[in-house]
Amino acid sequence: MNALVGACIAVLALPVRLDAHAxxAxxAxxAxxxxxxxxxxxxxxPPSARVSAAYMKIENHTREARTLVGASSxxxxxxxxxxxxxxxxxMKMARVPRVVIPAQGVLELxxxxxxxxxxxxxxxxxxxxxxxxxxxxxxxxxxxxxxxVQTFEGR
Amino acid sequence: xRCSMRPGLLLLTAGLALLxxxxxxxxxxxxxESSGLRQHGLGGxxxxxxxxxxxxxxxxxxxxxxxxxxxYTLCPEACPMMMAKLVRVYQILGARAKDVEVVFVTIxxxxxxxxxxxxxxxxxxxxxIGLTGTREQIDEVxxxxxxxxxxxxxxxxxxxxxxxxxxxxxxDPGGALHDTLAHESPPDRxxxxxxxxx
Numbered sequence: 394m395n396a397l398v399g400a401c402i403a404v405l406a407l408p409v410r411l412d413a414h415a416x417x418a419x420x421a422x423x424a425x426x427x428x429x430x431x432x433x434x435x436x437x438x439p440p441s442a443r444v445s446a447a448y449m450k451i452e453n454h455t456r457e458a459r460t461l462v463g464a465s466s467x468x469x470x471x472x473x474x475x476x477x478x479x480x481x482x483x484m485k486m487a488r489v490p491r492v493v494i495p496a497q498g499v500l501e502l503x504x505x506x507x508x509x510x511x512x513x514x515x516x517x518x519x520x521x522x523x524x525x526x527x528x529x530x531x532x533x534x535x536x537x538x539x540x541x542v543q544t545f546e547g548r
Numbered sequence: 549x550r551c552s553m554r555p556g557l558l559l560l561t562a563g564l565a566l567l568x569x570x571x572x573x574x575x576x577x578x579x580x581e582s583s584g585l586r587q588h589g590l591g592g593x594x595x596x597x598x599x600x601x602x603x604x605x606x607x608x609x610x611x612x613x614x615x616x617x618x619x620y621t622l623c624p625e626a627c628p629m630m631m632a633k634l635v636r637v638y639q640i641l642g643a644r645a646k647d648v649e650v651v652f653v654t655i656x657x658x659x660x661x662x663x664x665x666x667x668x669x670x671x672x673x674x675x676x677i678g679l680t681g682t683r684e685q686i687d688e689v690x691x692x693x694x695x696x697x698x699x700x701x702x703x704x705x706x707x708x709x710x711x712x713x714x715x716x717x718x719x720d721p722g723g724a725l726h727d728t729l730a731h732e733s734p735p736d737r738x739x740x741x742x743x744x745x746x
Contacts, residue, residue: 442621483697486625
């Protein structure tokens with residue numbers, strides 16, 4: 394019951410969050426109880442690389458489906474949602490515009506599936522560095538995670 | 549049925565078409581990680597340009613086991629995963645790794661110049677030769693090994709991306725294609741396939 398009340402409050406609070414976000418000086422609205430992000434990491438790439446991939450587990454604690462529509466990071470000019478899949482013996486990668494996370498559901502961004510593609514990196518990603526990544530959901534909800542730079546072999 | 553095949557592999561490459569025409573006579577059922585196709589008609593020598601801008605010939609690596617991979621430097625996942633795996637393979641092989649060479653052929657020569665490849669490969673903790681060439685030269689090598697790729701409209705701001713096969717080709721010290729390992733082969737399997745040939 395408490396959870397339901399919490400979800401209702403959260404929904405009611407949403408316009409406030411949007412307003413807060415519109416003010417440039419306001420900090421990003423926290424939404425930890427609605428969406429949580431665990432184990433965020435970004436793949437270390439050669440210094441010359443323009444792109445890298447970020448992975449994480451996203452949990453939707455609300456009682457309604459939430460749609461991930463994009464992401465942003467101060468570490469990259471832009472961030473897209475990408476999907477990898479094997480098709481006709483080839484690894485295909487393509488942009489996907491949105492991903493729905495069911496109510497109380499979990500979305501895993503992991504190698505071989507979905508990732509966030511960081512495009513035009515602002516600076517080389519060095520091992521052990523951290524990169525802030527903000528997930529954007531339909532309706533204006535945002536959630537920020539701090540992803541650690543790791544190698545695939547370190548996984 | 550000794551000759552199992554993934555349906556997707558039936559498509560596209562001239563090398564495979566040739567193979568199918570030959571009847572796929574002796575399937576290598578013992579090699580669980582291989583694509584299930586015999587290597588008849590596939591593989592062989594080729595010449596391209598290395599990461600220092602010098603002419604490279606595969607024949608120069610006679611006496612070594614060559615692990616050949618087709619990728620590109622803008623590849624955010626499959627290629628770094630394979631390179632990470634090869635680091636583990638080298639660790640497993642230890643001193644025997646001196647007789648192994650990793651060869652990374654770009655399938656994106658328009659963007660991957662020798663210097664791009666050099667910077668990219670230097671990052672991974674495994675020695676690797678990076679090769680590029682003209683589109684025609686690369687296509688010939690791709691077909692020769694039964695690999696494939698396709699430049700796709702990814703609708704991404706990253707620009708055109710390249711869909712590509714992600715198999716690892718194991719060339720024996722005599723220069724013949726010995727095995728084709730699936731991308732998901734774990735490092736110990738790759739190391740075992742290499743060790744057999746050393």
